[in-house]
Amino acid sequence: MVMSSGNDLAILGGPSAFSRRQPRYPEFSPEALRRLCAVLADGPTQGLSKGHPIVAEFEGRLAELHQVSHCLAAASGHGALQSALIGLEITEGDEVITSPYSWGASVSCILHNGAMPVFCDVLPDTGLIDPAALEGALTSRARAIMVPHLYGQPADMTAIMKFAEAHDLRVVEDGSQAHGARHAGRPVGSFGHASGFSINGVKPLASAEGGYLVTRLEEVYWKATISCQHAGRGELIGRASEPGFPDELRGHIDSLVYTYRPNVPSLVLALDRLPHLNEENDARRANAGLLRRLLEDSELFSFPRYADEDHPVFHMVTLNVRRLLPEVGRDEVLRALQAEGVPAVAYVERGLHQSPRMSPDWSGPKVMWTGTIRRSGQDPTRLPLPGCEEKVATSIEIPWNYVHRDDDLIAEMAGAFRKVEANLAALTGLR
Structure with a gap:
């Protein structure tokens, strides 16, 4: 992986790599x-x-x-x-x-x-x-x-x-x-x-x-x-x-x-x-497949693999960020992608079991289920779920209402991902 000085990253003042607006969605006849x-x-x-x-x-x-x-x-x-x-x-x-x-x-x-x-x-x-x-x-x-x-x-x-x-x-x-x-x-x-x-x-x-x-x-x-x-x-x-x-x-x-x-x-x-559902889902898959192919040699980003008989519809595209440098994690990469213009988010901010109102000791504004949790004798907030913790810590999502094939748009988006990866070392001071 090539790591440049990072002077061209948008988060550090350079031009953004992805300038496309999200398409209008939905469109009604x-x-x-x-x-x-x-x-x-x-x-x-x-x-x-x-x-x-x-x-x-x-x-x-x-x-x-x-x-x-x-x-x-x-x-x-x-x-x-x-x-x-x-x-x-x-x-x-x-x-x-x-x-x-x-x-x-x-x-x-x-x-x-x-x-x-x-x-x-x-x-x-x-x-x-x-x-x-x-x-x-x-x-x-x-x-x-x-x-x-x-x-x-x-x-x-x-x-x-x-x-x-x-x-x-x-x-x-x-x-x-x-x-x-x-x-x-x-x-x-x-x-x-x-x-x-x-x-x-x-x-x-x-x-x-x-x-x-x-x-x-x-x-x-x-x-x-x-x-x-x-x-x-x-x-x-x-x-x-x-x-x-x-x-x-x-x-x-x-x-x-x-x-x-x-x-x-x-x-x-x-x-x-x-x-139009099937046609639009086919376009979502094709666009997602192209992004995956354009980034298949990435060391920083990895995509889920699906069984041959499974067909996602890609409401969002989810991918995961590998930690290649000790000081650069998912959050720094996400901020850099957003600065480049990619409409990326971290959709799940924490496991639902860790929501404060899932605690039997919740003392904020009353909710109807605190008694249910207390009577259960469980405290979900203390539950170790390593798979969930890893996904939350590494995951990036892109809202994927790209319901028309657009190879140029996907190539431009992939370019933003490659730009961030190439300048990864420059993100070490963002934290």
Whole structure:
């Protein structure tokens, strides 16, 4: 590796190497905007069930995408995940094995449902759950596994489902960043007993704000509706009016629900983007593959490797920084890349188990789950998870809404990475 004096680095006053702005994303068609205006002008803007044609269309097409029987549109990805747990009756006294390396919704949905997260270590190259670590996280109260497909990378669902079946555990997939990703030839969201996805404005299937649950189990769908949506009351005809609603649940309908009903305008926008999902995911992969090839001889940067039958969608590109000099770590490299114009971030600032509000001794503004943690007798903040710690310390992410092939853009970005590596020694004084 060549190490120059560093005078040309942007962080030290030189010109930046990457000048491209992030592309506009998402882009909605004129037809979608006309349809949206029609909904706003004529209504109904509230979608309480599949009796609304837009809700019915969205839920039917998303169930088809994930090759499952049922889809329940929701207000957010978090709402979809909690709806999945409610549909599976995972609640107080139950424990859910999950990843510490994710966005907080993967864990807060567990806490909000009165259950206790139990953290399983991750693979340090991808940040995904390490199936070999599941056994060590298994407890007598474990009833489920929450599996994030972080950055659009598919977790090893073959191994995870085998473990779950051996121990009679339910599985919830968090596919909020992974629409269209595939493992072993199947779409993520089709393996677990239920799955939650987000459709907010930066996801691979982008709208404004919203989410959806998918499941192959009819009872999960219906149980989620009576606690997370409007099932039906008086003149407000809701989910209980849909064909197939179980008679045995009618006596349990009331208004004590989480308000995770879908936002109809968001569904209109998501439906507009759905036909483009596969094409855009192919472009994400091609652009990510080119960046990987252009940096394959790098000593500083390393990329995760994926099984041949796995197809990520690259909501973000994640890579790891090797420590080649004692005084230059990930943080210095990240700052140098940002100065060069690369829109790089460290997405996970710390393992979720180390969040201060996960401590049984938390004394700040009260949260609903501190009592759950205290009663569990556990202190997640003290849990050693070396794979997670390594990924947090070395990882860099690039938001990857590059949904059109652009070899020149990727080559320019790779040039910024090479520039930082070539001038690595100049970063020794940044700390």
